[in-house]
Amino acid sequence: MADEFRTTFFFGPEDVPERPGVLRCLFNTKKRSWKGGIQVAVELAEAQLERLRERGLLGELLEMLRARVEPETFGGYEQRARDLFTQQICRVKLDLAIEKGLAQENQAVGADAFQQELDQAVVARADAIRQVILAELDV
Numbered sequence: 001m002a003d004e005f006r007t008t009f010f011f012g013p014e015d016v017p018e019r020p021g022v023l024r025c026l027f028n029t030k031k032r033s034w035k036g037g038i039q040v041a042v043e044l045a046e047a048q049l050e051r052l053r054e055r056g057l058l059g060e061l062l063e064m065l066r067a068r069v070e071p072e073t074f075g076g077y078e079q080r081a082r083d084l085f086t087q088q089i090c091r092v093k094l095d096l097a098i099e100k101g102l103a104q105e106n107q108a109v110g111a112d113a114f115q116q117e118l119d120q121a122v123v124a125r126a127d128a129i130r131q132v133i134l135a136e137l138d139v
Contacts, residue, residue: 005081005098006030013086021046022111025090034104040097042090043111049086052122058085061130068139077137084133092129125135 012025022046030037038068058081065077096114122129 004032005102006037007091009087009091012090013044013083015068016043019111021045022085023049024108025087027091027137029094029098030125031100031102031104038102038104038105039106040094040102042085042094043108044086044090044093045111045115048115048118050110052089052119053085055123055128057122057129058082061085061133064130065137065139077139080103080137081133084127084136087129088129088132089118089122092125093118096121120136 006029008028010026010028013023014025016022023046024041025044027040027042028037029040034062061081062078065081066074069077093114095110096117097109
């Protein structure tokens with residue numbers, strides 16, 4: 001079903017001011033049959049993001065980067081990789097929301113939505129997530 005949608009990353013991750021411990025990314029999404037697109041804010045609990053990092057997903061990526069870039073530039077790549085990792089996790093969560101069905105209206109996917117499904121989907125897509133990040137970093 002996600003193939004019926006065209007999704008563009010807009011911005012993030014950023015803290016949600018009124019909700020400590022929650023980050024969000026914003027995406028523009030348009031279903032082919034819709035006349036216009038919508039904005040979807042995808043929230044992610046920092047605790048869930050940390051769990052996914054601890055599963056080795058980010059660690060493996062950072063080790064790949066460390067082997068491919070000069071030591072003096074690694075710090076910049078590391079921060080950008082962390083942001084891209086968060087963006088990709090939010091994108092997976094958006095895909096889960098699309099699979100459940102999105103109304104044609106601006107909306108938010110809350111931090112508490114799809115927690116278990118997100119963990120499973122991210123682990124299943126770990127290689128694809130790493131490849132997107134490495135391509136974005138051009139390494």
